[in-house]
Amino acid sequence: MTASVGSDAARREAADLVADLAPGPAVWCSGLRKRYGRRVAVHDVSLEVGRGDVVGLLGPNGAGKTSVIKMLLGLVQPDAGEVLLLGRPGSDPAARARVGYLPELFRYQQWLTAAEVLRLHVRLSGIEVSERERRECLALVGLAERAGDRVGGFSKGMQQRLGLAVALVAEPELVVLDEPTSALDPLGRVDVRDIVLDLKSRGVAVLLNSHLIGEVERVCDRVVILDRGRVAASGTLAELLGRRELRLRLTDVAGAAEARLAATGSVVERAGDWVTLALPADDDGTAVPDLVRDLAALGVRVHAVEPARITLEERLLGILRDGAAARDGETR
């Protein structure tokens, strides 16, 4: 009896301790692995989405992005690895109480109306959401006029908008969007971007899987790049795109000038009079003016100085090519 009282007290103490801790990340997973038959779809994926962060999941077709998302949401059983959603183990359905999800394959009950689909999802989520809020949610995705219409009569784009409303309706703290704009027109894409930015401003974490790199670059704080079921790179956009480059058009470049260029950064490319220079990441903003001043003093004629920025697309392609080259090297 004493032991049981003691263990109860200890449990309460532990619960208080946990309650005092900062809330865990919105998504945390470690060592996720999944095999379908003989094909290994996901090798060893670990990633984290902080509370209120917008994280983009990028990678070529078949990289395992959707499999990872499905494992996070308990739709696919991982062969190995752990998942925590909003601080709870992923195996506990209650972990998904505040999670909204728009699947890549978005289909809703064709025989229900849009308003009924939302009511069903609110009921299943166990969260109280008023009729007015549900209507507002449909209005947010541009379906206010179609609330009473059967989903069977909706176009693909409208069904994807409905899916977005389903993901947003039950006051989520984490929203997982798997290719949310695949069926949308350019206006719809802008709407999705605005919705994601609005979620971000309200502190809702978003995990966004999209092929549209520009979309990811505009809204995401961090990016995780998957390639063949593995995390090929991850980090903030600044970390991934950290290398800044400078393009210069120079003539009358002598040996001393070459040495001065090399002292500033490595020469990435040389095409005629054009020189592309990679600038150091720790540049405090003085490297470029100092370089131009010194080159002029060394008698170099400086025709043009242009900042060059690596796009996420170039970085992604570079990472994927490096990965392919490394695999080729291993097989040889």
Added chain:
Amino acid sequence: MTTTRTVLTVAALTLREASRRRVLLALAVLTVVLLVLSGWGFSRLAAESLTSGEARLTASILLNLVMFGFSLIAALGTAFLAGPTLAGETESGIALAVLARPIRRSAFLLGKWLGLVAFGSGFVVLAGLAQILVVRVTVDYWPPQPAVALALLAAQATVLLTLTVLLSTAISPMASGVVAVGLFCTTWVAGVVGGVGASLGNEAVGRVGSVSRMLLPTDGLWRGAMHAFQDPSALVEFGGGSEEAGAFPFLSMSPLTVGYLVWAAVWVAMIWGLAAASFVRKDL
């Protein structure tokens, strides 16, 4: 979300699906057609000059025959409804958004099953009751145990749809419907073959029926229902209660034993458990 709330929400959704997809309407039309036809047939029968014994025998056989029609409609209806509602939703992707909610898959499956049971049993009970009333009005025949008979018909529908639910967690919606209805018909034929074997005194053939009734209890329950529909004196008229009557597909020799009913309940629980185990592990 409590499990009970999930189960009831999903069950209500399944019933709404049946009504919105016009399954209810189709069944209602079929039922009315069958009721009208049987009403006409029974009224013609009443016009014949039969002895009271003959009339009761004929009414019993015909009632069993029409009820078999209803149980077949219920079997086809629930089997082809259970396939699309479970396997179809997993295949189309509807299940992805639903099962990503904070609900247990077993609760979702129980809700689907409960909705289907309510639908299938509701249909056979209502249609069966209407048929009993038609017979009462036309030939003034009232079965000895109508409530037991209708309950057994409902149980038969439940057994078949539980099997379809198991199949649809593993195979495509179309295949699950086809296999379930195929097995239902096979068991019925095996029951008739077993009856013929028993009447001929061939034990091996006779055993075919008994074994099939254990493997899939639809035919056993159906025979119990027939026994409760038919007039006890009908058997005496037909074959004096002898073995020969067992060969006739629309008369039943003996009531169900409690043991068999318990076995049917255990069978349903077992198959449902297998379905849940398969569905919980399924990758969507």
